[in-house]
Amino acid sequence: MALGQFVDERYFERFSETTATRTLELDPAEFRQLYNREAFAFHHHLCDEPLLQFEELFKLCKRLPENSIKFRRGKVPVDINFDTSLAQNRDGLTLDSVIEHFDENESYLAIYNPETDPEYRDLIERILSEISRNILDVDSPITWYSTYIFMSTAQSVTPYHMDREMNFLFQIQGEKYAKLWSRFDERVMTSAERDTLLTDEGKKRPAYRQALERLSKNFELRPGIGLHHPFIAPHLISTKSDRSVTLAITYRTELSDVWSDAHNFNYYLRKAGLTPGPVGVDRKIDQRKATLMRCARKCLKPIRDLIK
Numbered sequence: 001m002a003l004g005q006f007v008d009e010r011y012f013e014r015f016s017e018t019t020a021t022r023t024l025e026l027d028p029a030e031f032r033q034l035y036n037r038e039a040f041a042f043h044h045h046l047c048d049e050p051l052l053q054f055e056e057l058f059k060l061c062k063r064l065p066e067n068s069i070k071f072r073r074g075k076v077p078v079d080i081n082f083d084t085s086l087a088q089n090r091d092g093l094t095l096d097s098v099i100e101h102f103d104e105n106e107s108y109l110a111i112y113n114p115e116t117d118p119e120y121r122d123l124i125e126r127i128l129s130e131i132s133r134n135i136l137d138v139d140s141p142i143t144w145y146s147t148y149i150f151m152s153t154a155q156s157v158t159p160y161h162m163d164r165e166m167n168f169l170f171q172i173q174g175e176k177y178a179k180l181w182s183r184f185d186e187r188v189m190t191s192a193e194r195d196t197l198l199t200d201e202g203k204k205r206p207a208y209r210q211a212l213e214r215l216s217k218n219f220e221l222r223p224g225i226g227l228h229h230p231f232i233a234p235h236l237i238s239t240k241s242d243r244s245v246t247l248a249i250t251y252r253t254e255l256s257d258v259w260s261d262a263h264n265f266n267y268y269l270r271k272a273g274l275t276p277g278p279v280g281v282d283r284k285i286d287q288r289k290a291t292l293m294r295c296a297r298k299c300l301k302p303i304r305d306l307i308k
């Protein structure tokens with residue numbers, strides 16, 4: 001299932017300042033300093049949104065296609081493989097049993113792309129429009145987005161992993177602990193691991209190690225608190241309260257697309273035995289690498305088509 005939606009620069013123009021949500025409370029100085037460099041918490045006003053309450057979300061689960069709803073037992077080790085954690089811990093649960101006995105089953109349920117539902121699309125896109133407006137001075141236009149709603153029970157764990165995009169995470173109900181790590185810290189992920197992460201999608205996410213514990217930035221999420229995840233920042237999240245609802249708005253921008261392609265370019269340089277400099281340090285060099293990667297892809301496409 002293809003996740004998310006590609007958008008162009010003008011996509012959010014249809015939302016004026018009055019129709020976008022006004023839910024983010026960002027400290028301008030902190031935002032400017034930390035955005036896409038370090039994780040930071042912020043306040044939001046989404047907790048009373050009727051569409052984000054348990055009963056409405058259960059109705060949404062029944063409306064959406066089956067492959068948009070993922071579920072498993074909530075309690076899993078922090079170091080299990082993120083990509084197989086859903087399949088490996090489904091444990092005989094069905095969607096009906098999860099909805100009817102959510103707490104007794106110690107469930108974890110993820111709704112993928114709630115924006116594909118007509119009732120949710122407007123809310124999600126209004127939030128995205130607000131994010132898009134806020135990041136414009138420090139980033140670039142949004143090129144893709146994908147959103148998720150996570151519903152969980154006490155001690156549920158989202159194992160250690162990193163995503164290939166940025167995220168504004170909104171805690172709506174209940175409490176969670178979140179640990180995030182810097183994407184620039186070589187002790188957390190080496191430059192080579194970062195390059196590989198952006199190349200072999202889903203195959204090579206660096207694994208959790210106990211030694212990471214002392215390197216994380218820790219947050220306690222409660223209703224009304226949000227958390228910004230910088231690009232590919234590793235994270236690990238656990239549910240503290242009985243029930244929790246969290247909305248994740250993940251997105252890529254023109255700049256993060258440059259980083260992705262520069263990582264991709266580095267990956268091939270490494271395969272050729274070279275040791276390229278890290279991505280995210282010099283914007284001009286990243287841009288040149290990304291341009292070369294895009295040219296190479298374009299040139300190689302007819303050859304790939306021939307050998308299909």
Ligand SMILES: [Fe+2]
Pocket residue numbers: 161162163235
């Ligand atoms: Fe994540």
